[in-house]
Amino acid sequence: MTRENTADDDAASTGPPAYRQADWEPLRRPAAVAEQMRTLAAEAGPGERLGTKEELRTLWGVSVGTFNEALRMAQSRGVVTVRRGPGGGLFASTPSAVIRLGNAVLSLDQNAEAVAEAVRLRNAVDPLLVRDVLAHATTGDVQALQDAADRMGEAADRGDVDTFLRANWQLHARMAEISPGPILRSLYLGLLEIIDTHTRAAVAAKGVAPREDLLARYQVHADLVAAIAVHDLRALELIERHNTGDPVVEPNDPDRPGPALDHARA
Structure with a gap:
């Protein structure tokens, strides 16, 4: 088990945020997943925990490769950050002027x-x-x-x-x-x-x-x-x-x- 997986497992014990997934359609492309990350981060507010990588990947029903590509896109837009260790996972962040x-x-x-x-x-x-x-x-x-x-x-x-x-x-x-x-x-x-x-x-x-x-x-x-x-x-x-x-x-x-x-x- 990798350090990252261990961190995600530890973070899972804190529970995911409240998701509104009833109206979400199956996602196929990294860009669509990245947009869901942006929406979730905007609803949560700066500094709020969105969940672990595995929680979000499972939620949206996408492959590891698709999720990782989407995460890279979301990070490049400055809307999420990744923290490791207990209580870690993906967190909403405030984009800089350049990212905006x-x-x-x-x-x-x-x-x-x-x-x-x-x-x-x-x-x-x-x-x-x-x-x-x-x-x-x-x-x-x-x-x-x-x-x-x-x-x-x-x-x-x-x-x-x-x-x-x-x-x-x-x-x-x-x-x-x-x-x-x-x-x-x-x-x-x-x-x-x-x-x-x-x-x-x-x-x-x-x-x-x-x-x-x-x-x-x-x-x-x-x-x-x-x-x-x-x-x-x-x-x-x-x-x-x-x-x-x-x-x-x-x-x-x-x-x-x-x-x-x-x-x-x-």
């Missing part, structure tokens, strides 16, 4: 105009983020980016759009976490989530993207990670190509990215 900036972005109505603006801003700050990643990425960071790119490639080969988009989100979110700038990091994560939510909805409405489209989108991400790994400034060219939707294969190659994911530029 990112949260304000997330609170925008996700209509077509807001999503278009989110994409435009994300494209504008991407070069700044990539420069930070080139300067500060550690061996562990590069491996995490490579793992996410590999998951994208495997999902693309299977034609698994949902897994592909989740791995894509994980790759870009990890890039944001590498940046030492808290304002850039918070803003980027907020924009990323708006775009990701819209992308999933659009893909669901328009149907599954062809396998060739997914493989083409995977390839530009794989090339981007490869450039980051060797601190190659070509990464700036690749992120521009990623954002403008330029072909990510040679012009004479018939396997060009089609329109299925053009709206998303995942």
Whole structure:
């Protein structure tokens, strides 16, 4: 048994807070779980204990991986903190001004105009983020980016759009976490989530993207990670190509990215 599990077991004896779960639908995505954490923290108030990791994970009926990803999102938004030891668990906290900036972005109505603006801003700050990643990425960071790119490639080969988009989100979110700038990091994560939510909805409405489209989108991400790994400034060219939707294969190659994911530029 790990120290963390022991702490959670100890904390469980104090009992969970009063949950209002009757109207909650089953949760599938980390973003949905993170939103439930935010709501629960807002209702509880700063400093109030929300429960242990296992209590909340069981409550929402999600896997350990989904819960941990959601917890990382909630912590990055400054709405929860984790304490270890007896009486530990997740606690509501008050976001800083920087975190509130990112949260304000997330609170925008996700209509077509807001999503278009989110994409435009994300494209504008991407070069700044990539420069930070080139300067500060550690061996562990590069491996995490490579793992996410590999998951994208495997999902693309299977034609698994949902897994592909989740791995894509994980790759870009990890890039944001590498940046030492808290304002850039918070803003980027907020924009990323708006775009990701819209992308999933659009893909669901328009149907599954062809396998060739997914493989083409995977390839530009794989090339981007490869450039980051060797601190190659070509990464700036690749992120521009990623954002403008330029072909990510040679012009004479018939396997060009089609329109299925053009709206998303995942």
